[in-house]
Amino acid sequence: MPSAVYLDNNATTAVAPEVLEAMMPYLKDLYGNPSSIHTFGGQVMADVEAAREHLAALLGARPGEIIFTSCGTESDSSAIHSAARCLADRRHVVTTRVEHPAVRNVCRVLHDDLGYRLTEVGVDSQGRLDMDEYRDAVDDDTALVSVMWANNETGVVFPVEECAAIAKARGAIFHTDAVQVVGKLPVNLADSRIDMLSLSGHKLHAPKGVGALYVRRGTPFVPFVRGGHQESNRRGGTEAVPNLVALGRAAQLADQRIGDENTRVKALRDRLEKGLLATCPDARVNGGQTDRLPNTSNVSFEFVEGEAILLLLDQQGICASSGSACTTGSLEPSHVLRAMGVPFTAAHGSIRFSLSVYTTDQDIDRTLKAMPEIITRLREISPFGRGKPKTGAAKRSTK
Numbered sequence: 001m002p003s004a005v006y007l008d009n010n011a012t013t014a015v016a017p018e019v020l021e022a023m024m025p026y027l028k029d030l031y032g033n034p035s036s037i038h039t040f041g042g043q044v045m046a047d048v049e050a051a052r053e054h055l056a057a058l059l060g061a062r063p064g065e066i067i068f069t070s071c072g073t074e075s076d077s078s079a080i081h082s083a084a085r086c087l088a089d090r091r092h093v094v095t096t097r098v099e100h101p102a103v104r105n106v107c108r109v110l111h112d113d114l115g116y117r118l119t120e121v122g123v124d125s126q127g128r129l130d131m132d133e134y135r136d137a138v139d140d141d142t143a144l145v146s147v148m149w150a151n152n153e154t155g156v157v158f159p160v161e162e163c164a165a166i167a168k169a170r171g172a173i174f175h176t177d178a179v180q181v182v183g184k185l186p187v188n189l190a191d192s193r194i195d196m197l198s199l200s201g202h203k204l205h206a207p208k209g210v211g212a213l214y215v216r217r218g219t220p221f222v223p224f225v226r227g228g229h230q231e232s233n234r235r236g237g238t239e240a241v242p243n244l245v246a247l248g249r250a251a252q253l254a255d256q257r258i259g260d261e262n263t264r265v266k267a268l269r270d271r272l273e274k275g276l277l278a279t280c281p282d283a284r285v286n287g288g289q290t291d292r293l294p295n296t297s298n299v300s301f302e303f304v305e306g307e308a309i310l311l312l313l314d315q316q317g318i319c320a321s322s323g324s325a326c327t328t329g330s331l332e333p334s335h336v337l338r339a340m341g342v343p344f345t346a347a348h349g350s351i352r353f354s355l356s357v358y359t360t361d362q363d364i365d366r367t368l369k370a371m372p373e374i375i376t377r378l379r380e381i382s383p384f385g386r387g388k389p390k391t392g393a394a395k396r397s398t399k
């Protein structure tokens with residue numbers, strides 16, 4: 001089999017060779033504990049602080065505003081729990097219907113277990129946030145607003161600055177899950193109303209097991225992971241030094257590549273979409289009419305099962321995904337596409353292609369060559385029959 005075509009970069013990315021090189025010494029010789037008094041530990045601490053500076057530079061933040069965490073999920077949980085604790089006299093949380101489970105499920109815990117009022121704001125058919133509904137939702141009892149910057153399944157970008165201004169006017173803390181944005185779109189928190197922002201290393205060519213939470217100076221914060229004094233008493237636990245150094249190096253690389261490569265990556269993504277729409281009948285790009293991440297394409301192929309497409313792509317060495325990586329394995333259509341009102345027969349046949357700076361022209365050629373044949377083959381055996389969903393099947397799956 002020829003080498004794999006990897007179009008699943010919103011699930012995770014390859015570790016950049018430069019990043020691997022930067023982290024290796026900390027897995028071998030530089031194993032000191034940054035909290036140790038001796039020079040060996042002190043050197044490692046200096047390197048952790050350098051990594052913090054690199055990440056802060058990518059975000060337009062101050063190094064002291066960065067808390068290293070283990071992943072995007074921990075960053076989200078930390079932000080949400082902290083806001084609820086710090087504005088304890090307020091009992092309302094606002095989020096959206098299309099958040100990643102790392103936000104959605106934590107907000108639901110506040111509602112289900114702790115009695116908070118929870119408002120999940122909807123989106124339109126293009127995945128755009130309903131700003132009228134959002135404005136109506138935020139009130140003087142709102143402790144926290146958590147609105148993702150860009151959606152992991154469709155790539156649709158939300159107007160987070162506008163959302164933040166509305167939240168701040170009501171005295172709420174504004175958090176954004178920017179896990180899919182950092183490294184793909186420019187971020188400048190110096191000129192921003194955002195109070196807290198989550199990111200994850202493995203989405204920007206650092207390894208799995210590292211993330212960060214930005215907390216604007218002056219924003220009240222209580223730690224989620226308690227223990228030692230690490231991270232200026234804001235996150236206990238001995239630092240995963242190789243991973244932190246890796247994230248710092250990945251941030252430097254992202255800073256250098258964000259402009260040029262996004263133009264090239266976006267052009268590849270657009271060529272892929274154009275080719276798929278031209279060669280596969282009854283295909284549609286979800287969120288295609290609005291502002292999206294340059295690397296993400298979510299395409300529905302009516303009357304076929306997304307999982308079947310993935311399996312046939314996989315046989316040809318092409319990796320993509322249906323829905324988010326976390327929901328793969330569930331037969332329920334994605335909550336994001338459902339919130340957008342994508343019809344059942346299209347939502348079930350949707351595939352997310354997500355590119356990276358390592359995606360090549362040849363990768364797109366191979367995918368465009370494979371897809372029409374796969375779609376034709378699956379439609380021939382589709383239980384829905386092309387254009388005529390069988391009522392039994394439709395009923396069973398809309399439960």
Ligand code: PLP
Nearest residue numbers: 071072073100102152177179200
């Ligand atoms: N938020 C979004 C938007 C994501 O896409 C993901 C991962 O897919 C996460 C949060 C969770 O990040 P992590 O895998 O680092 O926990």
